[in-house]
Amino acid sequence: MNIVIINALGNYAIQRCINSLYATTPDNRFDLYVFRETGFREQTLNKALKTVGTEDILILGDDILLTQGWFETLMTYYSEADILGMSMLYPDTTKIHNRGYDLVQIDNQVTVEAADRGKDKREVSQFGFRLADALCGCFVFAKSDILKKVHEFSEEGQNRFGEFIFFCQAREQGAKMNRVLVEQFIGGTHHDVNGLFWDGKFYGCGVMDRHFSPLPYCVPIAGYDPSTLSFRVKEKLYTFLEKAVRSLGISCGPVKGAFIISRDGEIYILEVSARFHGDVFTSFTRPRSMKVSPIKTYMKALYENKFSPEDLNCSDNLLSAWQVLKLPAGRIKEISGLQEAEQVAGIDRVISRVNEGDKIKDMQNNSDVPGFVWASGGSRDEIDNSYETFYENFHVEYYSN
Structure with missing residues (x-):
């Protein structure tokens, strides 16, 4: 050029x-x-x-x-x-x-x-x-x-x-x-944030780091909970989420936001909504890593008509993660070793959406995701080692054409 x-x-x-x-x-x-x-x-x-x-x-x-x-x-x-x-x-x-x-x-x-x-x-x-x-x-x-x-x-x-x-x-x-x-792509790190309102007061319910596939489709492919962001930045994200949903007239129940922090530290709001983030984060990684379930906390408060903030107190001694099931494009001939892979130390849960004979496409949106693997450990290196061992046991054979 x-x-x-x-x-x-x-x-x-x-x-x-x-x-x-x-x-x-x-x-x-x-x-x-x-x-x-x-x-x-x-x-x-x-x-x-x-x-x-x-x-x-x-x-x-x-x-x-x-x-x-x-x-x-x-x-x-x-x-x-x-x-x-x-x-x-x-x-x-x-x-x-x-x-x-x-x-x-x-x-x-x-x-x-x-x-x-x-x-x-x-x-x-x-x-x-x-x-x-x-x-x-x-x-x-x-x-x-x-x-x-x-x-x-x-x-x-x-x-x-x-x-x-x-x-x-x-x-x-x-x-x-x-x-x-005529618009420059906003690059940076992606973060999912959960929150909860009770009696008009906001409570933070977790920040997770989320990773995406390369452009142009940007499909979510992995996440780590809790986020590696500093306490100060996490509090800033909570403040952004609270102010954003209050501006929409929301001050009761679960809320969530998706954010990008650009290379120069500027925070961009991608989305806010009156619900928690999906099961991948809220139901699986958060209870595993922090010993806290925002959903159970909220349901308990509704049932007892009493909210206990201490139910959201976290124990962050463990790191939990998820990633999409890594399968290259092609038509599957045979799947083997899944049960053995599920028993690998550090692997918590596996959901596979594919069967023999299915055709795997390059991911362009969430509906193309072939499955999920959750893992936990004391560090990201420990989790990555669990994932590596998982794929050493899990084998997929493809048709040649």
Whole structure:
């Protein structure tokens, strides 16, 4: 991939842009070109295209500071469109610069308007894709195939409107633009949080670390209870959950939340709901690891019409974990050794959803999960050793075609 940076703001800006590029791009898998802006932007872009050629190209303005995860996100959704862009924030703020541009009519004049400009990023809904009429020219990724068809930016649309004309010409040439990437993936660690309200007071009922399969499907594949987060961060998650559900008017009964903590420590709420997390966590790992069952505690309180907070006191001498049953894709010919594997020290419970003759698919959602294995031990290494021994005993043979 060729990366072109348009230098319009001087040495300080270009140095910051380049530093962010090298700091956030793995293995520096690109050729970098810098062009000093002369005349108007479209003239500089055309000079760059003539010099660089028709390989895949990413065009950046020198006022862009790239953040961790941008490259991985771009590569993940590479096949979705021929021209891609990303949402942008104003420097050192959480204020949105644009989330793509849309055609609008103002005073009988048609123009392009930046989506959500000026809003705080926490005020808007997250999305992965959306169709945009144009992208900000300070971050445009264009594939080789479209550059071979549209060779230049129209200089009739100088002062940045030529970028919009370029996108229109690309569509006319058959560019795949049914989806345009304008939102950066939120990477980080995932955490499930349970809570309980009684008489209007909130009680924390556990925080678990959850792990997912790689992009693009992100299926939950494993979890550890209790979380390895610090006490301070766990309390912060409890506070987030309590405030979130109270804002929805909920102050009675079980509640749960799903959170991401980003690489820079920012907390994102994925979901809150008026229930506990599912059986994988609440019914199996929590009672095993902490000797506490939030469900039994709540049912007892309802039955006796009396809540005892001490019933939620935890004993965290043990670590409990779950993971999906690891089976590669294919049609199963024979299953053996499951009973022996279930007897491995540290293995607590196994649920298998598959039988001989079943076809295993690559997991794209929870319905594709072939089963679960729960384990416990004094450390993650101890649990991982139990899992390793489990799979040494559990054997699955597949048909060759």
